Amino acid sequence: MRTFVLRARAAPTDSQALLASVGEAAHTEILAHTLMNAIFVAQSHRADVVVYLVLESTRDYSRTIRFESNAMRDIGGFDERRLLARVAHALDASRGMGKEETRAVEAGVTVQTLSFERLVQQLSADHQLFLMDRKGAPIHAQAFGANPCFLLTDHIPMPKKAIPGLERMGAKKISLGPTMLFASQCVVLIHHALDQPGQAAL
Numbered sequence: 001m002r003t004f005v006l007r008a009r010a011a012p013t014d015s016q017a018l019l020a021s022v023g024e025a026a027h028t029e030i031l032a033h034t035l036m037n038a039i040f041v042a043q044s045h046r047a048d049v050v051v052y053l054v055l056e057s058t059r060d061y062s063r064t065i066r067f068e069s070n071a072m073r074d075i076g077g078f079d080e081r082r083l084l085a086r087v088a089h090a091l092d093a094s095r096g097m098g099k100e101e102t103r104a105v106e107a108g109v110t111v112q113t114l115s116f117e118r119l120v121q122q123l124s125a126d127h128q129l130f131l132m133d134r135k136g137a138p139i140h141a142q143a144f145g146a147n148p149c150f151l152l153t154d155h156i157p158m159p160k161k162a163i164p165g166l167e168r169m170g171a172k173k174i175s176l177g178p179t180m181l182f183a184s185q186c187v188v189l190i191h192h193a194l195d196q197p198g199q200a201a202l
């Protein structure tokens with residue numbers, strides 16, 4: 001299974017604010033682009049991919065929305081509007097949830113009131129963690145096991161003080177080169193690296 005975690009630091013947990021923020025300061029289109037490139041390929045979708053979107057601009061708890069490609073049904077397309085509609089639907093389904101609760105939303109989609117740190121802590125039990133960072137080790141020098149998990153942010157960087165904690169949980173910094181890319185572009189290049197013959201996470 002390939003897992004991608006997008007820490008969307010600016011993304012609102014209110015569904016209407018989320019939808020109104022496309023192209024605005026919160027740049028919620030990043031969530032749609034990341035989902036699109038993680039899950040979809042031409043005329044199909046990828047098997048064995050999990051995407052967590054962690055939306056952090058909130059009055060109560062972060063919302064962690066989990067999409068599992070194997071369990072998802074047709075969501076009617078892969079354009080920004082349709083993808084963000086699924087995110088908005090999950091946010092609406094999470095209204096009234098207490099801390100660290102989980103709710104099923106629709107086939108292949110769940111929402112949790114779980115922080116990024118707690119999510120990564122849980123994933124660290126059975127995933128190989130990679131923090132995407134231009135200054136990390138080159139991705140092509142990395143051997144991947146069966147369950148790699150890639151940690152990304154939106155346009156706001158990972159807080160510097162969070163990084164030692166992630167490293168203590170086993171996260172290794174890896175790089176896709178010196179150019180600063182969008183998270184969604186990183187996802188494409190990560191899939192490409194993992195698609196090469198000889199990589200375990202096929």
Ligand SMILES: C[S@@+](CC[C@H](N)C(=O)[O-])C[C@H]1O[C@@H](n2cnc3c(N)ncnc32)[C@H](O)[C@@H]1O
Nearest residue numbers: 132133134152153157175176177179180181183
């Ligand atoms: C648009 S970037 C974040 C930009 C933000 N201003 C920063 O300084 O981190 C989105 C995500 O892609 C990752 N990223 C961008 N370019 C990368 C590269 N060349 N190699 C590895 N990760 C990269 C970043 O680490 C971040 O998680």
